[in-house]
Structures are given as C-alpha cells and as structure tokens.
Amino acid sequence: MRSVKEVSVAIIGGGPAGLAAAVRLYDKGIKDIVILEREKMPGGILRQCIHDGFGLTRFKETLSGPEYAQRFIDMAEERKIPYITDTTVLEITPDRKIYAASKNGILEIQAKAVILAMGCRERTRGAISIPGERPSGVYTAGVAQSYINLYNKMVGKEVVILGSGDIGMIMARRLTLEGAHVQAVFEIQPYSSGLPRNVEQCLRDYNIPLYLSHTVTDILGKERLEGVVVSRVDEHMQPIPGTEKTYTCDTLILSVGLIPENELSIGAGVTLDGRSKGAVVDENYQTDIEGIFAAGNVLHVHDLVDFVSREAESLADAVAAYIENGELRKCSLEVETDTNITHTIPQKISGEKSFLLSMRVRQPMKNCEIVISQGGQIIKKKNFKKALPAEMIQIPIDAEKLNSSENLEVSAIC
Amino acid sequence: MLREFICIMCPQGCALQAEEENGKVLEVSGNTCPRGKEYAIQEITAPMRNIATSVKVENGELPLASVRLTGPIPKSKIFRAMDEIRKIYVKAPVKTGDIVIENLLGTGESVIITKTIHKI
Ligand SMILES: Cc1cc2nc3c(=O)[nH]c(=O)nc-3n(C[C@H](O)[C@H](O)[C@H](O)COP(=O)(O)OP(=O)(O)OC[C@H]3O[C@@H](n4cnc5c(N)ncnc54)[C@H](O)[C@@H]3O)c2cc1C
Ligand code: SF4
Numbered sequence: 001m002r003s004v005k006e007v008s009v010a011i012i013g014g015g016p017a018g019l020a021a022a023v024r025l026y027d028k029g030i031k032d033i034v035i036l037e038r039e040k041m042p043g044g045i046l047r048q049c050i051h052d053g054f055g056l057t058r059f060k061e062t063l064s065g066p067e068y069a070q071r072f073i074d075m076a077e078e079r080k081i082p083y084i085t086d087t088t089v090l091e092i093t094p095d096r097k098i099y100a101a102s103k104n105g106i107l108e109i110q111a112k113a114v115i116l117a118m119g120c121r122e123r124t125r126g127a128i129s130i131p132g133e134r135p136s137g138v139y140t141a142g143v144a145q146s147y148i149n150l151y152n153k154m155v156g157k158e159v160v161i162l163g164s165g166d167i168g169m170i171m172a173r174r175l176t177l178e179g180a181h182v183q184a185v186f187e188i189q190p191y192s193s194g195l196p197r198n199v200e201q202c203l204r205d206y207n208i209p210l211y212l213s214h215t216v217t218d219i220l221g222k223e224r225l226e227g228v229v230v231s232r233v234d235e236h237m238q239p240i241p242g243t244e245k246t247y248t249c250d251t252l253i254l255s256v257g258l259i260p261e262n263e264l265s266i267g268a269g270v271t272l273d274g275r276s277k278g279a280v281v282d283e284n285y286q287t288d289i290e291g292i293f294a295a296g297n298v299l300h301v302h303d304l305v306d307f308v309s310r311e312a313e314s315l316a317d318a319v320a321a322y323i324e325n326g327e328l329r330k331c332s333l334e335v336e337t338d339t340n341i342t343h344t345i346p347q348k349i350s351g352e353k354s355f356l357l358s359m360r361v362r363q364p365m366k367n368c369e370i371v372i373s374q375g376g377q378i379i380k381k382k383n384f385k386k387a388l389p390a391e392m393i394q395i396p397i398d399a400e401k402l403n404s405s406e407n408l409e410v411s412a413i414c
Numbered sequence: 415m416l417r418e419f420i421c422i423m424c425p426q427g428c429a430l431q432a433e434e435e436n437g438k439v440l441e442v443s444g445n446t447c448p449r450g451k452e453y454a455i456q457e458i459t460a461p462m463r464n465i466a467t468s469v470k471v472e473n474g475e476l477p478l479a480s481v482r483l484t485g486p487i488p489k490s491k492i493f494r495a496m497d498e499i500r501k502i503y504v505k506a507p508v509k510t511g512d513i514v515i516e517n518l519l520g521t522g523e524s525v526i527i528t529k530t531i532h533k534i
Contacts, residue, residue, distance in 0.1 A: 040475070050480035050528065051466045056424055064466055064482050066529035070510050149468060152477045177467060177496050196427035200420040205463065205489070304425055391425075 003108075008032040008323050010098050010111035012089050012264065015044020017296025018117035019072035020309040024316035026079045030323055034109065035076070035083035036100055042076070042083055043069035044119055045142070045297075046305060048149045051170055053197075057306035068305060092116075092268040094289050113291045113319050116265055116279070117312065120258040120297040122167075132218040137225030141167040141255040145174070154178060156251025160228050161185040162216045166194035166303060166390070168255020173202035175253075182206070183247055186214040186230055188237055191364050193257070195303060195390050216252065217244065225250055258301045268292055275343035276300040282331035282348040283355040284318035285311070290327075293319055300345050300358065303392060307358075314356065329353065333407050340365065340412035342389070351404030357395045361387045361412055368414045370395065375406040387412065417458060421450040430454045462486035466528070467499055469514060474506030474531040481514060482528050487521040499525055506533040 008030055011018045014037030022035055041047065046054070049065030056062055059071070076083065087102040098109040122140040139147075139155055145167060147153040159180050161168045164187040172182045185203060190213050192199050203210050211230075217239050218229035227248045231239035260278040262270075270287040273280045278299040279287040286293050295315040296308045322328050331348040337359070345358040357372065365387045372380045372395065379401045387393060402408075415435070421428045426446060432454045433441040442454040456462060464486045468478040487495060495518055502514050508527050515525040 047529070050468065050482070052464055052482055053425070062464075064480060064528040066480055067510055070530065149480065150476055150478065152468070152470065174467075177465065177492070195425060196420045196429070197422045197425065200427070201422045201463070204419075386429075 004097075005034075005107070005109045007034050007109060007111050009034075009113045009115060009319060010096075010109050011035045011115045011117055012092070012098070013037065013044065013117035013119055013296075013298070014039075014042030014083050014085070015117060015119050015296065016046060016069060016072060016305050016308045017119070017298070017312040018042075018044070018115065019069075019076050020312035021115050021117065021295065021316040021319070022081045022083075023072065023075045023079065024313045025320055026081055028316065028320040030320050033081060035081065036087050036089050036098070036107075036109075037083055037085045038088040040085055042073055042085065048142070048146045049170075050149050051174070054305050057304070058309060065305075072309070089118075089264060092264050092292070094269040094292075096291050111291075113293065113322055114268075115315065115319065116262075116270075116287075116292065116294040116298050117296050118261045118264060118298045120260045120301055122254075123257045123259055124254065130216050130219055132229075133221060135219070135221040135223055135225045137221070137250050138219070138252045138254065141165065141171045141253050144171055144251075144253050148174060148178065154180070155253075156180060156225075156249075158249040159183065159251045159253060160216075160230075160247050160249045161253045161255060162228075163187060163255035163257070164189075164192040164194050164199070164210060164212075165255035165257060166198050168253060169194050169198040169202040171253055171255070172208050173206060176206045176208070180251075182208050183249060184209045184211055186211050186216060188213065188215040188233055190235075191388070193390055194255075196388070215239065219252070220246070225252055228252055258297070260298045260301065262298065265292075265294065265298070270294075273343060273347060276345065278345075280347045281345065283346050283350060283353050284322070284328050284331070285315035285346070286318065286322070286328060286331075291322065300343065300392075303390060307392065307394065311356075311358075333404070335408045335410060337409075338411035340368075341410055344410055349402075349408060351402040351406075351408075352399055354399040355397055357397050357410070359393050359395075359410060360389055360391075361393070362389065364388050365412060365414055368412050371411050371413060372397065373409050373411075374403055379408075419454075419457060421445060421453050423449045423453050432458055434458050461489040463489050463492060465492055465495060467496060469499060469502040469504055469525075469527075471508065471531050472503060472505050473533055474508070475534050476529075476531055479504060479508050479527050479531045480529045481525050483518065483523045484526055485523045487518065487523055491519055491521065494519060495521075506531050 046065035
C-alpha cells in the first residue's frame with residue numbers, strides 16, 4: 001500500500017518564491033514543510049539567467065541569477081529544509097492532497113497548507129500565430145537561453161528577435177558575445193515591453209536596432225529557417241501592406257511574453273484572474289480555495305526577483321498564521337481598477353490589514369498620479385515621472401487608513 | 415553637446431541628460447540619485463561594462479559553469495575578454511566565487527564562477 005505523507009506546508013516549486021517562503025516559514029517555527037521541485041536542482045529559472053543585475057534591492061549588491069538563487073539554497077540547506085527534486089507535481093486537490101511523480105514512483109502528500117510557486121512559462125509562436133512554414137531555428141528566448149547557458153549549445157549565427165521582452169534583449173547581447181550576428185529586434189507595440197536599462201545595455205551597446213510597431217508576418221524555409229518577412233503595423237497593430245521587408249536569417253528568437261503556469265491551480269479549483277493570468281488572491285496571498293496560497297511568477301509575472309522573494313516572505317507570514325490559528329480573516333472587499341491599470345495583486349482585502357499593492361499600467365504614462373481611494377475618500381496618492389508597463393509598481397497601504405466596508409479603487413491619472 | 419542615455423546602475427533606469435564639451439562633462443540631469451551622476455561622467459569619459467558568460471567544465475553535472483567579472487572593465491575590451499574566457503576549461507567540482515582568471519587583460523578585475531557545479 002502507498003503511504004500518505006502528512007506535512008504542515010507543501011511548497012510546489014523550488015525557485016526563488018518557493019525557497020524564500022520555506023526559509024521564512026522555518027524561521028517562524030513552521031518546520032514541518034517540504035519543497036517539491038521538478039528539476040534536478042532547486043533555483044528555478046534563475047539558474048539559466050547568468051547575467052548580473054539581481055539582488056540590488058535585497059542584498060545591496062549586483063549578483064548573477066545563479067548567485068542570487070544560491071544564497072536562498074544555502075539558507076534552506078543550513079536549516080535542513082527538505083526538498084525533493086526530480087519530482088513533478090501532477091495534481092493538487094481542493095482538500096490539499098498532492099500527487100507527484102518522482103524517481104521512486106508516485107508520491108502522495110496531505111498538507112494543511114499548499115503554496116503554489118510554479119513560476120511561469122513563455123508564450124510561444126502558436127499563441128501569437130505567425131503564418132508561414134514551421135522550420136527548425138525558431139526558439140523562445142528562454143529555451144535559447146537554457147541551450148546556451150546550461151547545455152553549451154549555440155542556436156544559430158544570423159539572428160532576428162521578435163518581441164522586446166527583457167529575456168529577448170538579454171539574449172540579443174548574449175548571442176552577440178558568443179559571436180552571432182543579431183540583425184534587429186522587432187516589437188509590435190509602439191514601445192519596448194522590457195526595461196529601458198536593457199534597451200540601453202543589451203541593444204544600444206552592441207548597435208542592435210530596435211524597431212517599434214513592427215512584426216514578423218511570414219516565416220521562410222522548409223527544414224531550417226531561411227528568413228523572415230517583417231512588416232510595419234498600424235495603430236491597431238495590423239500589418240501595413242507594402243511595408244514588407246525580408247531578412248535572411250537562420251534563427252528567430254521569440255520574446256513575446258510570459259504567462260503564469262497555472263494548470264495545477266485550475267485542477268485544484270482555484271479561480272484565476274483573466275488579467276494577470278494568475279490566481280485571484282487576498283491580502284494573505286490566499287486563493288479562493290482555503291489553505292492554498294500563491295506567490296511569485298505563478299501569481300503575476302515579475303520583472304525583478306527581489307520582489308518575488310519579498311512577496312513569498314509576506315505569503316509565508318500569512319501561512320504561518322493560518323497554520324497556527326486554523327483560519328485567516330475573511331476578505332470580502334474587492335480591489336477595483338480603472339482602464340489605465342491592467343491588474344492588481346491582491347484582488348481582495350479585508351480593510352483591516354496593511355498590505356503591499358502591486359500593479360502595472362496598461363501603456364506608458366508620463367507625469368501620472370496613482371490614486372487609491374475607498375468610497376471617494378483618498379487613502380494614498382503617488383506621483384510618477386514615468387510609468388511603464390514593463391515596470392511593476394508597488395505601493396504599501398496602511399491598515400489605519402482603511403475602512404472594512406467599502407471596495408478599494410485604484411486609478412492612474414495623467 | 416547634449417548627450418542622452420539611460421542609467422543602467424539600477425532597475426529604475428533613469429533617463430539621463432549630460433552636457434558635454436570636448437570630452438568634459440559640464441552638467442548632469444535626470445538622475446534620481448548620486449550614482450546616476452557618477453555613471454553619466456564615467457559613460458562619457460570612459461564607458462565600462464561587466465559581462466557574464468560561461469566556461470566549459472569537465473566531469474561536471476552540467477557542461478558549463480557561469481562566470482562574471484568582479485567589476486566592470488572598459489567597454490572596448492569586452493570582445494577580447496570573451497576570447498580569453500573562451501579558452502578556459504575547469505574541472506568539476508567548482509563553486510561560486512572560485513577565481514578562474516586573475517587580473518583579466520590587466521584590468522584589475524577577475525573572472526569568477528557564479529554557479530556551483532558538482533562532480534558526476
Ligand atoms: C527567462 C527569464 C529571465 C529573467 N531575467 C530576470 C532578470 O534579469 N532580473 C530579475 O530580477 N528577474 C528576472 N527574471 C524574473 C525572475 O527570475 C523571476 O521573477 C523569478 O525567477 C520567479 O521566481 P519563481 O520562484 O516565481 O519562479 P521560477 O524561478 O520559475 O521557479 C519555479 C519553479 O517551480 C518548478 N515547477 C514548476 N512546475 C512544477 C511542478 N508541476 N512540479 C514541481 N515543480 C514545478 C520549476 O521547475 C521551477 O524550479 C527572469 C525570468 C525569466 C523567466
Ligand atoms: S540615477 Fe540612481 S536611481 Fe536612477 S537608475 Fe541610476 S542608480 Fe538608479
């Protein structure tokens with residue numbers, strides 16, 4: 001007979017979110033925990049992000065991705081927090097039973113609380129449907145990054161990049177350093193979807209042009225990619241006939257966005273937010289299924305890992321309280337937004353607890369003001385010289401200013 | 415002459431403007447903190463960058479170990495630095511912080527391992 005293991009907290013995913021949550025829980029006295037990780041090693045996506053720029057907020061120094069991850073792995077190991085690697089979670093039930101495939105067969109775990117920390121995955125060409133052939137030589141940026149940085153496999157010599165996401169730009173620089181020729185980056189939006197500093201240090205530094213309002217409209221080649229056709233797009237993002245230009249290349253890298261990885265969450269009955277593509281959570285990072293919590297890229301896509309660690313630690317504080325008290329305060333107030341804001345985390349609050357409000361703006365805005373109010377009463381205002389969709393905005397909200405009967409309204413005003 | 419660029423010292427990415435005359439910086443604006451000003455002056459007089467890449471590992475659980483420089487080097491030396499780093503082979507195990515090249519191209523900066531790789 002299979003034995004069912006019982007734990008206080010099971011953490012799905014051993015990336016920065018899962019590790020930070022585990023360490024914090026342990027330090028709060030919740031030691032009966034386990035991390036389940038699909039890969040051979042913990043660390044998550046950071047293991048392949050070898051460039052520097054991580055940890056400035058957290059450690060006041062600039063580290064590479066693997067170094068940042070290692071700090072948290074070391075903290076988990078010092079505390080002897082058990083993690084089971086090479087183990088893929090297949091199912092989570094609404095009553096928090098977990099089924100996972102490991103080298104030793106199927107694992108069954110019953111947890112009092114489950115933390116979803118599965119990270120995100122990349123959008124693929126299918127999701128954005130470019131017409132044309134399907135030759136080899138088309139990669140998503142993250143896959144190209146893992147080939148080059150983990151497995152020593154170069155992807156190609158003449159490269160075109162579609163999408164100005166941060167990973168695409170970082171790969172433009174990486175490929176250039178490895179001797180490839182990156183011809184250009186094309187972005188369908190009229191603005192870059194990645195951080196300005198990456199436009200500067202990954203593209204401008206290496207004279208790689210960035211064409212805004214452009215997209216790939218055809219893919220050429222039968223077996224191996226031979227080229228791409230690029231067109232300008234109008235304000236409705238429709239290709240403008242007559243603007244087609246052919247680029248000869250053997251590699252096309254797609255950096256067209258990330259989406260939270262939520263197959264397991266859906267199976268557990270968790271309600272997702274169509275805007276963030278992650279779970280709907282309250283100020284405790286609890287989903288609408290009691291005892292199931294989420295943080296990190298599985299909840300909403302982050303640009304900075306420092307914020308992932310902090311979010312996971314706040315989650316762990318709430319999970320520790322949940323384990324100790326058996327329940328958390330009900331959150332029945334909604335966080336509502338105007339059309340300038342794509343989504344917020346959390347989406348629900350009680351009005352009785354301080355929390356960190358995360359959000360993104362829909363399009364670039366200059367000299368704008370984020371206004372947070374309740375029943376017409378302004379709770380907080382913050383001015384921004386510039387606000388970009390690429391940069392997550394986080395504003396702490398103080399419980400003392402809140403009431404517990406009216407929804408919270410968030411708007412961005414220019 | 416007015417030069418405009420983005421500060422890369424932190425994720426905030428402030429848009430800097432620097433007034434320059436014959437390689438001398440007269441005025442910097444747009445920076446949120448003093449590091450932005452320092453960066454602007456450096457960028458105009460002698461631009462510096464850090465780089466990250468990998469070195470090959472023998473007998474490791476992965477074929478590569480990631481590396482970076484301990485500090486930025488002149489931008490003009492980046493491709494020569496890559497050529498030097500490409501020549502390196504290390505034997506597993508290696509750990510974060512191990513030095514693989516000291517004083518790279520006379521810059522005073524070293525190449526260090528950023529990922530622990532165990533032996534197989
Ligand atoms: C390619 C890429 C480049 C990035 N570059 C930067 C950067 O330059 N600077 C920066 O600050 N941030 C960067 N980020 C963002 C930062 O790395 C992420 O925000 C951070 O890694 C998210 O941490 P996480 O723990 O939520 O997810 P992840 O790091 O993705 O970890 C999730 C973990 O869950 C595991 N998992 C998933 N499903 C299962 C399952 N069913 N069973 C068991 N385990 C599972 C995965 O194997 C993985 O280890 C980048 C992100 C990506 C995707
Ligand atoms: S000026 Fe200061 S705040 Fe602005 S990007 Fe540079 S280091 Fe960051």
